[in-house]
Amino acid sequence: MKKRLFTPGPTTVPESVLLKMAEPIIHHRSAEYSELFAQINKGLKYLFQTENDVLTFTSSGTGAMEAAVVNLLSPGDRALVVRGGKFGERWAEICLAYGVQVEPVDVEWGYAVEPQQIAAKLQSIPEIKAVFTTHSETSTGVINDIETIGQIVKQHPALLVVDVITSIGTHRLLPDQWHIDVAVAGSQKGLMLPPGLAFASVSQKAWEAAESSKLPKYYWSFSAAKKSLAKNQNPYTPAVSLLVGLKKSLEIIQEEGLEKVWARHQRHARATRAAVRAMGLELFAKNPSNILTIVKIPEGIDGKLLLKTIGTKYGVTMAGGQAALAGKVVRISHMGYTDDFDILTAVAALERGLKDLGWHFELGSGVAAAQRVLTEENGREL
Amino acid sequence: MKKRLFTPGPTTVPESVLLKMAEPIIHHRSAEYSELFAQINKGLKYLFQTENDVLTFTSSGTGAMEAAVVNLLSPGDRALVVRGGKFGERWAEICLAYGVQVEPVDVEWGYAVEPQQIAAKLQSIPEIKAVFTTHSETSTGVINDIETIGQIVKQHPALLVVDVITSIGTHRLLPDQWHIDVAVAGSQKGLMLPPGLAFASVSQKAWEAAESSKLPKYYWSFSAAKKSLAKNQNPYTPAVSLLVGLKKSLEIIQEEGLEKVWARHQRHARATRAAVRAMGLELFAKNPSNILTIVKIPEGIDGKLLLKTIGTKYGVTMAGGQAALAGKVVRISHMGYTDDFDILTAVAALERGLKDLGWHFELGSGVAAAQRVLTEENGREL
Numbered sequence: 001m002k003k004r005l006f007t008p009g010p011t012t013v014p015e016s017v018l019l020k021m022a023e024p025i026i027h028h029r030s031a032e033y034s035e036l037f038a039q040i041n042k043g044l045k046y047l048f049q050t051e052n053d054v055l056t057f058t059s060s061g062t063g064a065m066e067a068a069v070v071n072l073l074s075p076g077d078r079a080l081v082v083r084g085g086k087f088g089e090r091w092a093e094i095c096l097a098y099g100v101q102v103e104p105v106d107v108e109w110g111y112a113v114e115p116q117q118i119a120a121k122l123q124s125i126p127e128i129k130a131v132f133t134t135h136s137e138t139s140t141g142v143i144n145d146i147e148t149i150g151q152i153v154k155q156h157p158a159l160l161v162v163d164v165i166t167s168i169g170t171h172r173l174l175p176d177q178w179h180i181d182v183a184v185a186g187s188q189k190g191l192m193l194p195p196g197l198a199f200a201s202v203s204q205k206a207w208e209a210a211e212s213s214k215l216p217k218y219y220w221s222f223s224a225a226k227k228s229l230a231k232n233q234n235p236y237t238p239a240v241s242l243l244v245g246l247k248k249s250l251e252i253i254q255e256e257g258l259e260k261v262w263a264r265h266q267r268h269a270r271a272t273r274a275a276v277r278a279m280g281l282e283l284f285a286k287n288p289s290n291i292l293t294i295v296k297i298p299e300g301i302d303g304k305l306l307l308k309t310i311g312t313k314y315g316v317t318m319a320g321g322q323a324a325l326a327g328k329v330v331r332i333s334h335m336g337y338t339d340d341f342d343i344l345t346a347v348a349a350l351e352r353g354l355k356d357l358g359w360h361f362e363l364g365s366g367v368a369a370a371q372r373v374l375t376e377e378n379g380r381e382l
Numbered sequence: 383m384k385k386r387l388f389t390p391g392p393t394t395v396p397e398s399v400l401l402k403m404a405e406p407i408i409h410h411r412s413a414e415y416s417e418l419f420a421q422i423n424k425g426l427k428y429l430f431q432t433e434n435d436v437l438t439f440t441s442s443g444t445g446a447m448e449a450a451v452v453n454l455l456s457p458g459d460r461a462l463v464v465r466g467g468k469f470g471e472r473w474a475e476i477c478l479a480y481g482v483q484v485e486p487v488d489v490e491w492g493y494a495v496e497p498q499q500i501a502a503k504l505q506s507i508p509e510i511k512a513v514f515t516t517h518s519e520t521s522t523g524v525i526n527d528i529e530t531i532g533q534i535v536k537q538h539p540a541l542l543v544v545d546v547i548t549s550i551g552t553h554r555l556l557p558d559q560w561h562i563d564v565a566v567a568g569s570q571k572g573l574m575l576p577p578g579l580a581f582a583s584v585s586q587k588a589w590e591a592a593e594s595s596k597l598p599k600y601y602w603s604f605s606a607a608k609k610s611l612a613k614n615q616n617p618y619t620p621a622v623s624l625l626v627g628l629k630k631s632l633e634i635i636q637e638e639g640l641e642k643v644w645a646r647h648q649r650h651a652r653a654t655r656a657a658v659r660a661m662g663l664e665l666f667a668k669n670p671s672n673i674l675t676i677v678k679i680p681e682g683i684d685g686k687l688l689l690k691t692i693g694t695k696y697g698v699t700m701a702g703g704q705a706a707l708a709g710k711v712v713r714i715s716h717m718g719y720t721d722d723f724d725i726l727t728a729v730a731a732l733e734r735g736l737k738d739l740g741w742h743f744e745l746g747s748g749v750a751a752a753q754r755v756l757t758e759e760n761g762r763e764l
Binding site: 003005007009010012013018019021022023024025026027028029030058059060061062063066093094097098099186188194195196215216217218219236237238239240241242311317319 | 385387389391392394395400401403404405406407408409410411412440441442443444445448475476479480481568570576577578597598599600601618619620621622623624693699701
């Protein structure tokens with residue numbers, strides 16, 4: 001049976017990238033590697049649309065989140081954390097683990113944060129050193145308005161640190177224009193790579209904060225990474241094979257062009273949403289991201305059985321809900337190496353799974369709706 | 383030109399492992415992944431010859447070193463650190479970054495630590511909470527006598543933490559029998575994988591210490607890893623493709639059998655050492671490891687040019703010296719996916735490079751000496 005992955009990370013890795021990573025491995029302390037890493041670093045600046053350094057870590061995305069906290073702050077510092085999903089909560093957990101005082105802005109799951117809440121919090125607690133938030137919250141399918149948040153935070157001494165793990169290379173994102181000080185990303189999402197690499201772009205303002213940061217750090221040290229970066233090297237042995245793949249995946253993105261990559265994801269999200277609605281299903285996110293579509297499982301349908309059916313009978317892997325949403329939603333990713341026909345496949349598999357479980361709807365309504373959106377000139381949503 | 387890697391990590395990845403990792407990626411929050419990780423965890427216990435948990439991290443080996451420090455200690459704790467090379471020094475750097483007081487046992491580069499020095503230090507400073515040392519010091523080519531050190535440390539409340547990054551799956555190593563509390567390893571050495579995974583075995587005594595440790599931790603948390611391990615999962619997205627490769631490489635090791643793997647490395651080390659001596663060259667290490675052979679570059683020969691010649695003219699990559707040894711030695715790894723003919727190739731390339739640079743010796747003396755050792759019944763050293 002053909003296997004297809006529609007999970008929000010890891011996402012499908014293009015065949016050309018898989019084959020590149022299967023070439024004989026090279027040694028990292030070599031001119032050949034430094035040349036490769038130099039090209040990667042150029043590509044990362046394009047991907048991040050930034051003039052700032054982009055640092056690379058061998059870790060999950062969570063590692064780069066921890067790196068941001070430990071390089072920017074000192075014990076007892078106060079940090080605003082937007083908690084509107086599992087990944088926003090992770091910022092708070094990391095801060096607390098390091099003795100950073102969390103000033104939460106709590107947001108109901110499924111909703112975007114209201115930028116004015118951040119403005120109000122910054123005004124009432126001027127000591128806040130950093131604002132930690134999430135661009136695309138993968139647990140809720142919500143996109144936050146980082147552009148507006150950036151306008152607010154830049155009027156304040158606080159740093160703006162954004163988890164762009166799922167939005168980089170998928171969603172319109174302009175870290176420099178939006179005044180993001182540190183954007184953290186991972187390899188297994190829009191970059192179409194296996195997990196194992198994480199990234200952090202670091203602004204001048206963030207470098208200045210890093211100089212006075214007193215939290216302990218070694219592996220995550222921004223300054224160690226920067227020192228090595230000057231020689232196109234890494235402080236510790238990097239995940240060489242993933243970096244070889246990264247060079248290729250950055251080339252794929254550059255060839256398509258970021259604007260087109262963003263537009264494709266938007267079109268695919270619109271088609272998926274239209275399909276879901278046409279089938280009589282409900283979306284979970286009120287401010288849906290273009291990265292994944294979260295569908296509420298209708299009354300009377302066993303969510304876990306639905307995912308299992310779609311997976312084992314049709315070879316299509318989607319993700320279930322996390323934390324409070326476990327068993328209640330299906331998360332369909334349209335991230336990375338995805339074309340129009342993949343979207344139809346995902347919708348078709350969802351239709352068949354729901355039919356098998358006895359949900360009443362017009363079979364084919366989903367794929368037809370998706371097909372209409374996908375073939376519209378501008379991909380307008382129905 | 384055929385390219386061949388004799389560097390002490392990354393080491394050559396077997397073709398079967400490369401192809402396994404090039405298969406379509408799977409999602410980690412799935413029964414399929416948990417089944418894979420369960421098999422890996424069994425294989426890791428065999429590799430580590432331990433009944434203890436072996437935790438897996440997505441990072442370089444340095445990450446697991448940092449994990450050992452932050453999970454076992456508290457600020458102000460005193461730790462004995464054996465500094466006999468770059469990697470011993472790294473233990474000290476990590477301790478210092480976290481406010482742990484370093485009680486150094488300094489060893490001249492090229493020599494093994496004298497276990498009695500550790501005994502004396504533990505006796506004079508009974509507050510020492512942990513002993514950090516290195517099994518095979520890759521910067522000096524030295525093997526330390528961890529078995530004897532284990533006998534000493536077990537009579538003391540201190541924990542024994544050993545960097546086995548290059549010795550796991552290459553050198554005789556029995557963490558449980560030798561009373562190692564935490565052994566940290568990496569993927570890109572004897573495991574014949576690309577870099578990106580790190581491991582830590584954790585003894586009961588170490589778990590007890592972890593409970594009272596007050597150093598901050600999140601990504602490196604042993605307890606978070608253990609909690610996930612119970613469900614054959616990881617706390618954060620693991621490097622899935624490397625883990626798929628790990629399952630295969632563990633199978634390769636289990637098929638050969640650890641005893642035979644160790645004997646092969648020993649035989650290859652003996653052959654390489656015999657070759658080097660036959661060519662009139664000198665070894666750097668007084669207590670040489672079986673993992674890599676470090677050769678002093680003879681007077682009048684430009685070390686960097688020698689490595690460059692061997693690399694560009696013959697496609698053979700060896701490593702130079704680190705820190706104070708830069709330009710002064712050649713490091714030839716015989717680690718991992720290496721057979722007898724690879725050893726002859728390495729020696730032959732070294733011979734040709736030296737000849738090109740005008741070193742006077744009997745051409746063929748190295749390969750002949752290696753060939754003799756490799757074909758002896760018991761691989762005795764000449």
